[in-house]
Amino acid sequence: MAQIRNQIQTLLAVETSSPGSVTVGTRPPDPAAALVFQEHPLAAEGNQGRHLMPTIHTATAAAGWVLAEVDLVAVAVGPGPFTGLRVGVTTAKAIAWTTGCDIVGVSTAACLAEQAVAAVAPVDRPADRIDVAFAAGRGELFVTTATPLASDTPHCWQTSVGQLTTPAAWWESLPEGGLITGPGLMLPAKESAELTAARPDLRLAPANLWQPTATTVAHLGLAAAARGSTQSPAEILPVYLRASYAEDRARAT
Numbered sequence: 679m680a681q682i683r684n685q686i687q688t689l690l691a692v693e694t695s696s697p698g699s700v701t702v703g704t705r706p707p708d709p710a711a712a713l714v715f716q717e718h719p720l721a722a723e724g725n726q727g728r729h730l731m732p733t734i735h736t737a738t739a740a741a742g743w744v745l746a747e748v749d750l751v752a753v754a755v756g757p758g759p760f761t762g763l764r765v766g767v768t769t770a771k772a773i774a775w776t777t778g779c780d781i782v783g784v785s786t787a788a789c790l791a792e793q794a795v796a797a798v799a800p801v802d803r804p805a806d807r808i809d810v811a812f813a814a815g816r817g818e819l820f821v822t823t824a825t826p827l828a829s830d831t832p833h834c835w836q837t838s839v840g841q842l843t844t845p846a847a848w849w850e851s852l853p854e855g856g857l858i859t860g861p862g863l864m865l866p867a868k869e870s871a872e873l874t875a876a877r878p879d880l881r882l883a884p885a886n887l888w889q890p891t892a893t894t895v896a897h898l899g900l901a902a903a904a905r906g907s908t909q910s911p912a913e914i915l916p917v918y919l920r921a922s923y924a925e926d927r928a929r930a931t
Contacts, residue, residue, distance in 0.1 A: 686749045686903065688741075689713060690734065690773070691896035694726045694766030695758035695786060696861065700733045701892035703900070704741045713900070716741055717893045726765040734769075748779045750908075752899020754890055755783040756917035757812050757820050757840055763916045771911040780908040782899040783915075786812075787860075788835035789890035789898060791824035794859040794883035809852055810837075811845075811862025812919055818842045819862040820919040833901035842920060849873045852880060859883035 689703035698720045703713035718737045721729045738745050753770035756763050767783075774781035791808035798805070807825055814820040822840035843851075845865060852858060858880055865873070874880075902908070 686713070686900065688738075688743050688748050689750045689752065689896055689900060690738070690745070690748050690770075691752040691892040691899055692730070692734075692766045692770050693754040693786075693789070693890050693892040693895050694720070694730060694762040694769075695754065695756070696762075696889040697722065698726055698730075698762060698766065699892040700730070700737050701896045702737045702741045703896055704743065713896075715893050715896055717891065726762045730765055730769055745773065746777055748773065748777055750899065750903055751779055751781045752784050752895050752902075753781070753914065754786045754789060754892075754895050755914060756786050757822065757919050758786055758916070760918050763918065767914060767916045771914055774911045780903060781911055781914060782902045782908055783913070784895045784898045784902070785824075785835065785837050785917075786890050787822045787824050787837045787840075789894040790859045790883075790888070791826075791835055791837075792833065792894050792898060793887040793890070794857055795826075797884055797887055798857055798881055805857045807853065807856065809848075809856055809858045811848060811858065811860040812840075813862045813864065814842055814919040817844065818920075819845055819848055821848050821862070831905075833898050834905070835898075840917075845869065845873060849877055849880075852877065855879050855881065857881045857883065859888055861888050863888055 687705040691701040699717050701715050701717045703715045718733050751770045751774050787810040790810050794808050795805050809823050812820040820840050823838045824835045827834045
């Protein structure tokens with residue numbers, strides 16, 4: 679694994695759901711040194727389609743290389759909102775196709791689990807399950823669970839098939855002492871207070887970690903590449919929070 683990691687001299691990670699960020703990784707002159715990561719947030723007003731490529735070019739230029747030199751692209755594939763996720767995944771696939779570099783799709787739920795465990799779960803009380811919630815609109819959450827695959831395989835998560843539910847129903851279903859995270863926790867103050875009072879046993883990740891970062895995508899993507907889990911661009915597919923209104927209408931008719 680170390681040999682594969684050391685073969686990667688340049689890395690690009692893309693996360694476009696929140697409104698997102700771009701991280702570049704660059705190998706220092708010492709071949710034994712780890713990649714150095716630099717994260718660049720996307721513009722706060724959203725519109726990733728306009729800001730993503732300029733941010734990528736700015737990030738690679740600041741790191742001292744050009745996009746054509748990238749060795750690995752890691753992209754968050756969701757669950758996430760339709761527009762932002764589509765922009766990030768499509769851009770990452772286009773870069774992989776045009777440059778011939780390796781690409782890895784990274785679960786957004788796995789990213790959030792990784793961030794939560796690093797901040798909350800102590801060594802003597804490791805988390806064997808992290809419940810992740812995303813705001814799905816219409817008063818619902820899209821919820822899933824992330825489970826570490828093995829203690830000797832870091833940065834490797836298995837995620838369950840997600841489902842739509844209400845905040846109250848999800849809260850009631852959570853296991854005793856469970857660790858929870860995700861943007862779905864950004865509830866109105868009154869609702870959040872009521873739910874928290876009903877389940878004081880639950881452990882919440884810090885609020886600043888409820889959104890994924892491109893740097894976490896980079897770490898998980900690099901670990902996946904070291905395991906030989908790169909993909910073809912055609913295999914990278916986004917996972918949306920819910921069907922669009924048009925799809926719902928088509929099914930109804």
